[in-house]
Amino acid sequence: MSKAANKKLYIKTWGCQMNSYDSGRMADILSPFGYKCVDSPVDADMVILNTCHIREKATDKVFSDLGRIKPHKKAMEDQGKKMLIAVAGCVAQAEGDFILERAPYVDMVFGPQTYHELPEMMAKVTGAYGENRIVNTEFPAESKFDSLPEEHLSQGPSAFLSIQEGCDKFCTFCVVPYTRGSEFSRSVSEIIDEAKKLVDGGAKEITLLGQNVNAFHGEGPDGHTWGLGQLIEKTSEINGLERIRYTTSHPRDMDDELIDVHGRIDKLMPFLHLPVQSGSDRILEAMNRKHTGDHYRDIIAKLRKARPDLALSSDFIVGFPGETDEDFEDTLQLVRDIGFASAYSFKYSARPGTPAANMQGLIRDDVASERLSRLQALINEQQLDFNRKTAGLTLPVLFDRKGKKPGQILGQSPWNQSVYVQGNERLLGQIINVEITEGFDNSLTGSIETTIAA
Ligand code: 5AD
Ligand code: SF4
Numbered sequence: 001m002s003k004a005a006n007k008k009l010y011i012k013t014w015g016c017q018m019n020s021y022d023s024g025r026m027a028d029i030l031s032p033f034g035y036k037c038v039d040s041p042v043d044a045d046m047v048i049l050n051t052c053h054i055r056e057k058a059t060d061k062v063f064s065d066l067g068r069i070k071p072h073k074k075a076m077e078d079q080g081k082k083m084l085i086a087v088a089g090c091v092a093q094a095e096g097d098f099i100l101e102r103a104p105y106v107d108m109v110f111g112p113q114t115y116h117e118l119p120e121m122m123a124k125v126t127g128a129y130g131e132n133r134i135v136n137t138e139f140p141a142e143s144k145f146d147s148l149p150e151e152h153l154s155q156g157p158s159a160f161l162s163i164q165e166g167c168d169k170f171c172t173f174c175v176v177p178y179t180r181g182s183e184f185s186r187s188v189s190e191i192i193d194e195a196k197k198l199v200d201g202g203a204k205e206i207t208l209l210g211q212n213v214n215a216f217h218g219e220g221p222d223g224h225t226w227g228l229g230q231l232i233e234k235t236s237e238i239n240g241l242e243r244i245r246y247t248t249s250h251p252r253d254m255d256d257e258l259i260d261v262h263g264r265i266d267k268l269m270p271f272l273h274l275p276v277q278s279g280s281d282r283i284l285e286a287m288n289r290k291h292t293g294d295h296y297r298d299i300i301a302k303l304r305k306a307r308p309d310l311a312l313s314s315d316f317i318v319g320f321p322g323e324t325d326e327d328f329e330d331t332l333q334l335v336r337d338i339g340f341a342s343a344y345s346f347k348y349s350a351r352p353g354t355p356a357a358n359m360q361g362l363i364r365d366d367v368a369s370e371r372l373s374r375l376q377a378l379i380n381e382q383q384l385d386f387n388r389k390t391a392g393l394t395l396p397v398l399f400d401r402k403g404k405k406p407g408q409i410l411g412q413s414p415w416n417q418s419v420y421v422q423g424n425e426r427l428l429g430q431i432i433n434v435e436i437t438e439g440f441d442n443s444l445t446g447s448i449e450t451t452i453a454a
Contacts, residue, residue: 009035010044012065015052017209017247018112018180019089021160023050026088026115033119041069043076046084046122051091053175056349062091066103073105084108084122088115090179094353096137110136112165112180116146139181145190157400157429158412159203163191163218163231164210169250171277172288172356173317173348176211185210185218188226188234195235202429205243205269205398205412206235213246214253229257236267242431243398243414247273248315251291254299263306270307271341271416274299275315279334280327283320286359293334300338311341311386311415318375319348319368322361328371335378341386341415343379347372380441387417387439395419397434397446399427418443423453 009030013023026048027037041047047069051062066085073083086108087099093111100106107125110117114136125132145162166181167174195206210216213228220226226234228246235244244267251274262268274296278284281292303310316331335343347368350357390413397419399411409423411432420443421434427448434446447453 007033007035007045008038008043009046009048010038010041011048011050012041013050014058014061015050015054015089016211017160017207018162018165018211019050019052021162021209022089022112022115023048024155024160026050026118029116029118041072043072044083045081046086047073048086048088051087051089053090053094053179053351055346055351058091059095062087062099063102066106070103070105084125086110088112090175093137093179094175096135100133100135106133108134108136110134111138113139145186155198155201155203157202157398158205158207159198159201160207160209161191161194161198162186162209164213164216167212168215169212169252169290170288170355172286172359173320173351173354175351175354178353180211183212183215183217185216187219188231189221191218191231192234192238195238195241199238199240204241204429204431205245206241208232208235208244208246210246211248212250212253214249214255214258227255227257228253229255229259229261232258232261232265232268236265242267244268245271245416249274251276251289251296251299254303256302259299259302259306262303262310269414269416270309271311271313271414272303273313273315276334277315277317278320278323278327279331280323281330283323283327283330286322287317287320287356293330296334297337312338313342313416314338314340314344316343316345316375317348318345318371319363319365321348321356321359321363323348323363323371328375331375332378335375335382339386340379340382341417342383345372345375345379384439384441386415387441387444389439390415390417390436390444391439392436394433394435395446396431397421398431399423399429401428413444419446420444421446421448421453423448427452 011023013019076083084107088110089112092109099109108121121134125134164185166183167176168183170177216228217225232244276296279293395413397411397413399409401410403410403420407422408420411419413419432448434448436444436446438445
């Protein structure tokens with residue numbers, strides 16, 4: 001591919017933080033070829049839709065976006081220019097050829113494991129419109145992590161680092177084991193190297209990412225396999241790095257070592273996203289989660305013993321096939337027992353190719369909707385309560401963005417709450433003590449000493 005300068009790259013990202021990370025890496029790979037990110041597909045030389053397949057209507061959304069982009073491609077062609085259109089991510093992995101068939105103006109379809117081959121793929125599709133189109137949904141032997149460019153390492157104060165990918169858990173509702181493939185962990189030295197570069201590039205906080213991040217089992221510098229607890233301990237030794245987080249975890253992989261580092265490593269933030277999906281043992285079994293509600297309660301009790309100020313978040317699915325009113329009550333009870341600082345909840349949607357898609361006992365949509373609102377009302381209540389309780393505390397906040405109002409900056413508390421204050425932009429990138437004045441549904445407000453804020 002030629003290294004002509006000033007090409008426009010538009011990437012639209014759906015879904016999880018892994019996808020955001022992947023989009024960033026695709027931009028890094030294309031940057032030496034002169035591609036700069038823009039925030040509109042109009043006039044773009046390359047458009048990448050980095051898609052998510054986890055919940056319903058994913059494919060429809062991709063096609064409706066493609067439909068909106070098509071006229072822009074046509075407009076470029078009328079001016080004698082070319083727009084490459086690529087569909088990447090998990091919908092690409094799952095739908096492959098079907099996308100090329102239904103959208104003849106799409107040039108490339110490639111899955112999450114092959115984006116390091118992007119320059120080669122782009123070189124191949126430089127033929128005339130409609131020719132040399134590519135579908136690449138392989139799981140190549142060479143890992144994409146081995147060929148990422150070095151110079152991608154300025155993500156700002158709060159950075160993401162992918163350490164693990166794929167999942168071997170096969171929850172019966174989930175497409176991830178099929179779209180992202182089986183578990184793969186990067187080596188500890190590779191991760192620490194990347195973490196140091198992120199810190200050199202200004203990161204104060206790193207979130208270690210993986211579809212099932214606490215199943216991490218990477219090769220350590222001693223030749224042994226290291227777990228996530230060991231990796232966090234090693235990462236915490238990096239000078240200049242102040243905060244560590246990790247997401248997303250599975251309760252079955254919450255081992256004692258990992259629980260222990262929550263108590264010992266101050267840099268590990270007191271906030272954990274640990275999806276439970278349901279509080280009913282019957283449904284958990286049908287979901288193939290391989291744990292019960294009480295297992296989850298026990299893990300949380302151990303974690304809170306290690307780190308009493310730990311705040312928790314989770315994912316829930318309501319309306320899984322066969323879910324009765326009693327099953328749903330068990331979920332509400334679990335939420336009451338644990339007390340969450342935040343949580344995501346979803347109506348079950350059948351994903352083609354997953355075991356649950358063939359299960360009997362479908363739940364009527366109005367029943368599922370009603371359960372979803374009840375669950376969300378309870379979670380919102382807990383979240384507001386949690387946020388309100390932080391009023392009056394002084395919390396270290398990592399400022400990383402400007403707020404919408406003039407003079408306002410925005411950062412994250414240790415418990416992952418968004419905190420708005422009046423303050424000078426030069427505070428962006430710093431961790432500053434903030435006196436929290438008020439807690440709301442989704443955010444906090446606070447003030448910093450006027451001498452610092454100015
Ligand atoms: N239906 C509804 N929610 C789902 N999730 C995953 N698959 C499905 C599905 N088929 C939710 C789970 C998971 C989160 C990322 O998305 O709660 O933890
Ligand atoms: Fe999907 Fe998470 Fe279950 Fe893996 S552990 S199958 S990613 S829900």
